[in-house]
Amino acid sequence: MISIITVYLLEKQEYVRKQKQPDVRSQAVPLTRISIPACLPPHKGRALADAVHEGLVETCNVPSRDRFQLISTYAPDMMLIDPTFPDVRRTPEASIVEILFLEGRTIEQKTRLFRRIADRAMQAGFAGDDIMVTLTENKPTDWSAGNGRSYGDRPEAVETSRRSR
Amino acid sequence: MISIITVYLLEKQEYVRKQKQPDVRSQAVPLTRISIPACLPPHKGRALADAVHEGLVETCNVPSRDRFQLISTYAPDMMLIDPTFPDVRRTPEASIVEILFLEGRTIEQKTRLFRRIADRAMQAGFAGDDIMVTLTENKPTDWSAGNGRSYGDRPEAVETSRRSR
Amino acid sequence: MISIITVYLLEKQEYVRKQKQPDVRSQAVPLTRISIPACLPPHKGRALADAVHEGLVETCNVPSRDRFQLISTYAPDMMLIDPTFPDVRRTPEASIVEILFLEGRTIEQKTRLFRRIADRAMQAGFAGDDIMVTLTENKPTDWSAGNGRSYGDRPEAVETSRRSR
Numbered sequence: 262m263i264s265i266i267t268v269y270l271l272e273k274q275e276y277v278r279k280q281k282q283p284d285v286r287s288q289a290v291p292l293t294r295i296s297i298p299a300c301l302p303p304h305k306g307r308a309l310a311d312a313v314h315e316g317l318v319e320t321c322n323v324p325s326r327d328r329f330q331l332i333s334t335y336a337p338d339m340m341l342i343d344p345t346f347p348d349v350r351r352t353p354e355a356s357i358v359e360i361l362f363l364e365g366r367t368i369e370q371k372t373r374l375f376r377r378i379a380d381r382a383m384q385a386g387f388a389g390d391d392i393m394v395t396l397t398e399n400k401p402t403d404w405s406a407g408n409g410r411s412y413g414d415r416p417e418a419v420e421t422s423r424r425s426r
Numbered sequence: 427m428i429s430i431i432t433v434y435l436l437e438k439q440e441y442v443r444k445q446k447q448p449d450v451r452s453q454a455v456p457l458t459r460i461s462i463p464a465c466l467p468p469h470k471g472r473a474l475a476d477a478v479h480e481g482l483v484e485t486c487n488v489p490s491r492d493r494f495q496l497i498s499t500y501a502p503d504m505m506l507i508d509p510t511f512p513d514v515r516r517t518p519e520a521s522i523v524e525i526l527f528l529e530g531r532t533i534e535q536k537t538r539l540f541r542r543i544a545d546r547a548m549q550a551g552f553a554g555d556d557i558m559v560t561l562t563e564n565k566p567t568d569w570s571a572g573n574g575r576s577y578g579d580r581p582e583a584v585e586t587s588r589r590s591r
Numbered sequence: 592m593i594s595i596i597t598v599y600l601l602e603k604q605e606y607v608r609k610q611k612q613p614d615v616r617s618q619a620v621p622l623t624r625i626s627i628p629a630c631l632p633p634h635k636g637r638a639l640a641d642a643v644h645e646g647l648v649e650t651c652n653v654p655s656r657d658r659f660q661l662i663s664t665y666a667p668d669m670m671l672i673d674p675t676f677p678d679v680r681r682t683p684e685a686s687i688v689e690i691l692f693l694e695g696r697t698i699e700q701k702t703r704l705f706r707r708i709a710d711r712a713m714q715a716g717f718a719g720d721d722i723m724v725t726l727t728e729n730k731p732t733d734w735s736a737g738n739g740r741s742y743g744d745r746p747e748a749v750e751t752s753r754r755s756r
Contacts, residue, residue, distance in 0.1 A: 292723075296496050303668075324676065326675065327677070329671070329672055330670075330671040331665060331670055332670070332671070333498075333663075333669065334669075338468075341475060341496075341497070342493075342494055345491065346491040347489075347492070349571060351572065357457065357494070357496065359457070361689075368567045368578065371576060371578075372576045372579065375570035375574050375576050376575075378570075379572075380574060389572065390572035392570070392573075392574070393457075395564065396569075397526065397564055398568075402698045402702070403701065403728075404723075404724070404725055404726075405705035405725075406677055406679060406723055407709075407721070407722065408679055408709060408722075409705050409706040409708065409710060411698075411701060411702045413701075498663075500663075503633075503637070503662075504661065504662040504663065505661055505662070506658055506659070506660040506661075506662070507658070507659055507660075508657060508658045508659065510656065511654065511658070512736055514737035514738055522622065524622070536732050536741060536743075537732070537741045537743070540735035540739050543735075543739065544737075544738060544739025545739060554737065555738045556737070557735070557737065557738075558622075558734075559735040560620075560729065560733060560735075561729060561734075562691065562727065
């Protein structure tokens with residue numbers, strides 16, 4: 262019975278640890294969708310894509326070559342964005358960034374990621390409130406980067422997957 | 427040892443509670459993608475977007491100002507939808523609604539959400555079987571609504587996040 | 592106290608079982624987004640969509656009628672894909688496949704799915720490295736296939752949902 266309780270405690274400990282420590286093995290393969298209004302000058306769309314990628318590299322240990330981004334433009338009546346919810350002021354240039362990446366990033370990393378993307382976008386001429394970001398997570402075994410191989414088949418990724426069960 | 431078991435039981439209890447009770451703090455920030463066929467009259471696309479938003483407000487406690495929707499049209503050969511699976515009858519107006527929102531909605535809320543969206547879409551002239559809906563969830567710390575701040579940094583959201591670990 | 596430990600052990604066992612055994616009840620309703628470069632000949636876009644659907648049918652027990660796919664084309668400057676990360680060689684035809692489906696597929700099924708999609712795409716003339724795939728999961732109660740009914744209201748799906756808590 263002691264062993265059962267030990268197992269429980271170890272799992273608990275592992276779980277808490279995972280929330281606190283960045284998992285260096287869960288670095289790669291984000292996929293980003295960037296939705297911009299048709300009125301946005303093209304160079305600003307590209308600047309936002311750069312801002313997102315640099316933010317991921319700087320705060321989430323994403324390798325600089327690991328860039329996968331899809332950019333779509335929307336006519337005003339196809340992109341319905343409240344101008345002030347919850348307590349911001351958006352302009353007609355408001356854009357939405359959706360990032361899908363591996364689980365394992367800490368809350369601290371995510372918070373710094375939001376900050377960094379907004380800062381870099383502002384340097385490119387955006388209003389800070391115009392950048393909305395959402396994150397979704399999956400596992401190494403949920404990616405194939407090419408040639409039919411699972412990203413989870415890499416030794417370090419399998420390890421990550423095992424721990425994240 | 428009693429304390430260990432107590433911890434386990436409390437967590438269990440909390441987990442069960444979370445499944446049953448709507449979490450009033452996990453209200454905000456849905457992001458919806460609506461995919462409609464090119465043949466759909468524009469006013470029906472907009473009516474579907476309204477139906478989705480009203481459904482979220484009425485069943486999931488989403489604030490009425492909290493509206494973030496992206497609408498895309500597809501040519502017939504770019505939108506492959508089975509006309510009858512699993513046991514419905516779809517018309518060429520069949521549309522797909524994808525909602526990303528905060529975890530914490532109960533199964534009952536989700537069921538009512540589906541019902542409400544379909545009912546309102548039918549009022550706008552849709553066939554009920556033409557509305558397919560999918561839900562995906564993330565956490566308050568996975569959103570930034572603007573200005574580089576994490577939605578999870580709001581006191582009530584941090585609390586939610588802590589509980590949902 | 593024995594009963595508490597028994598509950599814990601049973602849950603553990605159930606969890607491990609779920610990771611190993613394909614869940615025949617979690618078969619249906621994948622939604623796939625396929626993002627292709629504008630330069631891709633239309634028949635290859637369709638062939639990729641076929642490859643994805645056949646891969647799902649053959650490896651993940653998806654019914655052959657259960658096909659829901661959205662295909663979008665992107666101009667080169669709207670689809671930023673690294674040509675070699677992590678260790679592949681992509682051509683300008685590199686495409687991205689995003690599948691949302693019910694949780695319950697095993698790692699083995701996912702690995703076979705990646706392999707099968709790439710193999711079939713290669714038969715249609717793609718380079719194997721040009722097919723990137725990502726998977727995201729949700730629950731039966733997160734789908735409505737039409738008419739405002741939750742997919743989780745089907746007896747077998749409710750059962751699945753109960754077990755996956």
